[in-house]
Every structure is written in structure tokens, then in C-alpha cells.
Amino acid sequence: MASVTVIGRDGSRCSIDAVGGCPLMEALRDAATGVEGTCGGACSCGTCHVYVQADWLAKLPPKSEDEQMMLEAIGDLVPLKEGSRLSCQIPLSPELDGMVVEIAPPL
Amino acid sequence: MGAINLKMLLESQTLERAPFPVPVGWYFIDHAENLKAGEMRNIVVFGQEWVLFRTEGGKPGVSDPYCPHLGAHMGHGGKVCGEHLRCPFHHWEYDTDGNCKAIPYAKVMPPITKKGPILRTLPTVEKYGMIWSWYHPACEPPAFELPYIPEMEDATGYTGSRRGSWTANTCIQEIAENGVDVAHLKFLHNAPMIPPVEASYNGQQMHLDIGKGYIVGEMYGPGLNVMRFNQVNPATGKPVTSTMISYSVPISHDQTQMNMSFRHVDYPEGTTELAFSKKQIDHMIGAAEGEESAGFESVDFIVWNNKKFRPNPLLCDGDGPVLQFRKWFKQFYVEKPKLDEAV
Numbered sequence: 290m291a292s293v294t295v296i297g298r299d300g301s302r303c304s305i306d307a308v309g310g311c312p313l314m315e316a317l318r319d320a321a322t323g324v325e326g327t328c329g330g331a332c333s334c335g336t337c338h339v340y341v342q343a344d345w346l347a348k349l350p351p352k353s354e355d356e357q358m359m360l361e362a363i364g365d366l367v368p369l370k371e372g373s374r375l376s377c378q379i380p381l382s383p384e385l386d387g388m389v390v391e392i393a394p395p396l
Numbered sequence: 397m398g399a400i401n402l403k404m405l406l407e408s409q410t411l412e413r414a415p416f417p418v419p420v421g422w423y424f425i426d427h428a429e430n431l432k433a434g435e436m437r438n439i440v441v442f443g444q445e446w447v448l449f450r451t452e453g454g455k456p457g458v459s460d461p462y463c464p465h466l467g468a469h470m471g472h473g474g475k476v477c478g479e480h481l482r483c484p485f486h487h488w489e490y491d492t493d494g495n496c497k498a499i500p501y502a503k504v505m506p507p508i509t510k511k512g513p514i515l516r517t518l519p520t521v522e523k524y525g526m527i528w529s530w531y532h533p534a535c536e537p538p539a540f541e542l543p544y545i546p547e548m549e550d551a552t553g554y555t556g557s558r559r560g561s562w563t564a565n566t567c568i569q570e571i572a573e574n575g576v577d578v579a580h581l582k583f584l585h586n587a588p589m590i591p592p593v594e595a596s597y598n599g600q601q602m603h604l605d606i607g608k609g610y611i612v613g614e615m616y617g618p619g620l621n622v623m624r625f626n627q628v629n630p631a632t633g634k635p636v637t638s639t640m641i642s643y644s645v646p647i648s649h650d651q652t653q654m655n656m657s658f659r660h661v662d663y664p665e666g667t668t669e670l671a672f673s674k675k676q677i678d679h680m681i682g683a684a685e686g687e688e689s690a691g692f693e694s695v696d697f698i699v700w701n702n703k704k705f706r707p708n709p710l711l712c713d714g715d716g717p718v719l720q721f722r723k724w725f726k727q728f729y730v731e732k733p734k735l736d737e738a739v
Contacts, residue, residue: 333506358507366503396503 291381296391298323307381313339313390314377322392330377332356335363338393341372341379345388349379367394411704414567414650418442418531419728421600421617422542424643424655425520425527431456436481438471442531443648446518447471451479456527457492460516464488464496490515524548526643528619534733540600543616547639547659554639556659558677566700568618568644568652569725574696575604575615578716584695593716597724618728619643625676631668637661638676656681 293305295317307316314337317324328334332355341349352360356378360369373393379385425441425448436449438461447459447470461469463483468474473484480489480497489498494513499505508514518529523542530538547554564571574580576595581587591607602615604623613623621642629636638660645653658680660673711718 328506331506331508333508335504355507358510359504362504362507 291383291386291388293381293385294387294389295320295322296389298392298394309381309383311381312377313379313381314375316381317376317390317392323395324376324392326377328377332359332375332378335359335375335396337376338363338367339372339374339376340370340391340393341374342389342391343372345385345390346372348384348388349374353378363396366396407706407708408704411706413565413704414570415705415707416567416569416649417533417729417732418646418649419568419618419725420532420536420539420730421619421728422528422530422538422540423619423645425456425458425529425645428456428522428525428527431527434476436471436474436476441645441647443646445469445471447474447481448527449476449481451476451492453479455479455492456520456522457481458518458520458529459490459492459494464514490517492520493517524641531646533730536730540617542620543614543622545622545641547622548641548657553662554659555662556638556657556677558658558681560654560656560658560681562654562697563647564652564654564697564700565650566652566703567650567705568646569722570700570703570705571644571652571654572615572618572621572725573718573721575602575621576716576718576721578606579714580699584699590714595717595720597720600727602721602724613640618725619645625680627672627676629668629672631672634669636669636672636676638673638680640677640680 290309291307293307293313293316295303295305297303305316305320307313312330314324314326314330317337318326325336327336356375359375360373376390423441425439431448431450433450433452433454436447439446439448445461447461450456459481461471463470463485465483465486465488468483468485470481470483475482477489480491482489487500488496491497494515494517496509496514516535518531519538520527520529521542524545525548528542576593578593579590582590591610594605596603600617604615605612609626611623611625613621615621623640623642624637625640626635626637628634638658641657641659643655645655647653658677660677661669663670663673709718
């Protein structure tokens with residue numbers, strides 16, 4: 290179980306309790322935050338883009354080549370930041386309890 | 397005497413008609429003139445359906461029919477758009493190598509489309525006025541190139557528009573084995589004698605000499621066979637050579653489409669050489685006038701369509717080099733790759 294603080298596109302904050310082991314994208318999608326997760330986690334749609342707050346970045350698994358390519362591709366359409374990650378590539382774990390993420394603008 | 401060889405007697409119970417997968421090789425797909433720029437159609441070959449198409453720029457392509465997006469069959473309602481095959485469902489476009497080149501409504505192309513082909517296509521070339529594709533069950537690239545055949549490629553010197561196409565209800569190996577089984581020529585085809593045969597092997601090529609220089613040729617993988625018939629023209633005492641190009645295609649593991657083209661030297665009208673060339677070709681196909689032996693058209697099918705494959709043939713001293721042929725042919729059978737379960 291992990292509790293994640295989500296900053297919405299309108300600046301509002303809420304807390305989501307999500308099941309451990311599941312990708313963060315699924316919790317965000319199901320909580321109607323604007324994350325669509327259209328491709329289901331294949332790094333082929335870019336709709337689960339979030340900005341992860343700096344302190345949490347080191348705790349995340351490194352980006353795969355596919356995630357890297359997708360982030361670069363959407364970089365033409367939306368701002369990329371240091372904390373830009375595809376939330377479908379972030380499996381939730383107790384270590385990430387308290388993590389803060391911001392939903393990135395839609396494509 | 398009288399002992400029962402049960403293994404021998406009961407082996408027939410275990411036999412199969414075509415116990416082999418489709419072998420690797422270059423295979424004839426269609427005559428080039430049958431596919432115009434912008435055209436596409438469904439074909440069945442190598443045990444499945446494919447979309448055969450030609451781009452506006454003239455490139456032939458052979459692709460798996462099912463769009464990698466959501467599985468629509470691109471051969472029904474699909475279209476050739478410029479250099480691409482376009483799926484009817486959402487207009488995703490692919491080039492002849494299977495790369496996804498356009499998704500009209502995507503803001504971002506999925507990165508997987510940039511890494512390589514996502515649609516299976518067969519390496520396809522145009523040669524001899526025909527379209528040829530390389531089949532390999534694990535999508536490996538061609539292991540050799542199609543050879544130069546002067547009778548088919550030279551601008552002048554050769555002619556002949558006779559062609560034949562026949563369906564055999566057996567696998568391509570059984571048909572190819574015919575080439576080394578010289579004994580059957582006397583008994584099934586009524587040839588005057590069993591000719592001597594020499595077969596030699598070099599990688600994917602087999603060299604065949606039947607009758608000490610009478611029929612000499614090459615097999616290039618399972619899908620191409622070029623045999624030259626050398627005989628003395630009785631009117632002049634000089635040799636005349638006519639050529640049979642055989643390009644069989646595995647429709648499935650147990651059905652083969654046999655195709656042949658017959659070519660000869662472009663002798664002037666009215667010469668004995670021309671008449672003799674035509675007679676040579678008549679003989680290759682069916683019974684020629686005044687000859688008793690039959691070409692394959694009539695008699696081979698009776699055997700092929702009904703026989704089973706004996707993995708342990710009982711061969712005698714008069715038989716041709718069947719076992720060496722089978723050993724050479726084995727190289728064209730490749731394991732289907734075992735893919736990990738999709739995550």
C-alpha cells in the first residue's frame with residue numbers, strides 16, 4: 290500500500306491510496322486525474338506523463354529505452370522537466386509512500 | 397524363413413503424407429505482369445494468407461494481413477497509398493519492409509515504430525519477370541541470392557512462352573525428390589532405360605546430371621530448379637539445348653503449386669533446330685509426338701497425390717541417391733521460434 294500525493298492540472302492536491310505492485314498510472318487513471326493510460330503501459334501513448342518531485346526521483350527504477358524515447362517524443366508537444374516520467378513505468382511500493390507527483394499537461 | 401518382421405509390416409500404420417514444415421527458401425509468388433502499380437490482393441502461400449501489393453513507385457511487397465494495431469485484415473478494404481499499404485480500419489500505413497510510416501490521428505508515433513518493422517513482411521524481389529519472396533519462419537534474411545539464368549534474363553538469344561502450372565497434393569520435398577529418383581523414369585514414365593545420375597551438393601545448391609550430360613541442372617533451395625536438356629539434333633548431328641525452369645511453391649505444408657517455364661534458343665523460323673527445340677519441350681511436358689515416354693504431367697500426380705512418406709525407405713542397388721538428397725534437403729527445415737509469453 291502506498292499513499293501518493295497528486296497535484297492536479299488545476300493545482301489542486303489530493304491523496305491516493307494505491308495497491309503495492311500496481312503501476313502508478315493505473316491508480317491515477319482510476320482516480321480520474323486526467324491520466325488516460327490509453328496504451329496500457331507499453332510506452333506508446335504518452336498520456337500518463339507526470340512530474341515526480343525531486344526528492345523521489347532517486348527511488349524510482351531507471352528509465353528503459355522505450356520510456357526514454359517516448360518522453361523525448363512528447364517533448365515536442367508538452368514541457369519536459371527533470372522529474373518527467375511515464376507513470377506506467379513506476380510500480381508502487383511501500384518505499385514510495387508519501388511520494389508527490391504532478392499531472393503533466395495533456396498532449 | 398517365414399519370420400514376421402513386424403516392424404516392417406506395421407510401419408505403414410505410422411506413415412504420414414507430408415510430415416515436414418514449409419522449408420526455407422526463395423519462392424515464386426506471381427508473374428510480374430500480374431501485379432500492376434497500386435494493385436493489391438490476398439494470396440495463400442506458406443500455410444497462411446498474405447497481402448500481395450505493388451506500390452505506386454513499382455515496389456512489390458508481401459505482408460502479413462493483420463494490422464499490428466487492432467488486427468484488421470488489410471487485404472479486405474485496404475489500399476495502396478503511394479509507397480505504403482494502408483489499413484482500412486484506422487488508416488495506419490506501412491512500407492514494404494513492414495515499418496509503420498504514418499498514423500494519421502496520432503500526436504506522437506509510438507517509439508516502437510521507430511525501432512524497426514512491426515508488420516511481418518517477406519523480402520521480395522523481381523527477377524526473371526517474376527516476383528519472388530524469401531520465406532523463413534523466424535524472419536531471418538535470405539541466405540543466398542537468386543542466380544543468373546540467361547534463358548530468362550538475357551535481352552536476346554532465348555525465347556519461349558510455354559508455361560504450366562499444376563497443383564500437387566503433397567509437400568515440396570516429395571516433388572523435389574523426383575529429380576534424383578531416376579528409376580521411376582523407366583517404370584512410371586516409360587523411358588527406354590534408367591539413366592545414370594550424379595548429384596553433388598554445395599551449400600543450398602544441388603547439381604544434377606542425369607544420363608551423363610543429357611539433363612543437367614541446378615537446384616537453388618527448394619523453390620528453383622533449372623534443368624537443361626542436351627540432345628543431338630538428328631538433322632544436323634549438332635547439339636541443341638532447351639531449358640526447363642521449375643519454380644514450385646509450398647501453398648501449405650502438404651500442398652504444392654508446381655510451375656514451369658520452358659525456354660529455348662531463339663533459332664530462326666523454319667530451321668531444324670527450332671523444330672527440334674519445340675519437340676524437346678513437348679517431351680518435357682507430356683508425351684511428344686512419336687515418343688512413348690510420358691512427361692510428368694500425366695503420371696507423377698497419380699503417385700504424389702496418394703503416396704505417404706517413408707522415413708526409412710527400403711532402397712535397392714538400382715535406386716538413385718535418395719538418401720543424400722534428403723540429407724541435403726534437411727538444411728531447409730528450421731524450427732519455428734519459441735516466443736516468450738507476452739507480458
